[in-house]
Amino acid sequence: MAELATIARPYAEALFKAVGAGTAQTWLDALAQVGTNSEVIQFASDPKANRAQVFQVISSVLPEALPERGANFLRTIIENDRLSALGEIAQQYRELSNDQLGVADAMVESAFPLEASALADLKPMLEARFKRRLNLQVGVVPDLIGGIRVVVGDEVYDTSIQAQLEQMKMALTA
Template structure:
């Protein structure tokens, strides 16, 4: 939704500038948790209720953090609540991650596999993928049993597919051509 992306951009940029590179990983974790909560329609409905005050909404989100939030995060969350922008939090988290990745020259990569991949196996795969995509990658594994074997890696709009399913499709195309 373009409107939420437009609404979220100034919030993500302001938080990124205010963080000034310090603790951005922790802030990203909080944003991801807040985005998960804010994507729940029941939470949004309750937050918009006139019977629920600002402090109650803030305490709901603070409870997700399992501890005391830094002043920066509290102030950010307060601004989001005060301006009735909780629905934009998932998009704020995405845009904040993009800003962090741009600064670090990195990108998020989804590694689809038919089977679970251990951290050790992922670390063996990382240099090959980083060389292929020519940047540092933040890898996350997702299971897709339809691949049969191998992996399919998606970075933004780029894809690298070495799955058995893709190879079978290529063989099928070659045989029917």
């Protein structure tokens, strides 16, 4: 949704300027997760709930206490009625941090869970392939049958059995 991205951009940029690259990502991700909860959104939109109560409820369900800048950021978000933009703000902040640090997020999908040693062996090869440092996240997708699929931004590296079967199907039907 372009509108949500437009709303989130100034908040992400201001937070990035205030705290720098990566330092807010942990608490910002936690806020984004809480901010997308339908019960929290419903409570925040209740006219009987004041801003202080909304702040208290959100702060109380976070896994860790917010630092002072995080608390101020949350108060600003609540005051401006932007809870629904927290997920997009977190994503844009991550992109700004990654750009400054020269890193990219990569989703590694495998048909089976990958062991830490296999992932450690795979990381240098993927970094050479995509020509940048990568933050690897792993997901299990049984439909791949075997192999891996790696998604970095809009680039895809697919060595899965599913992709090979699709290529054979296309060749046979052409």
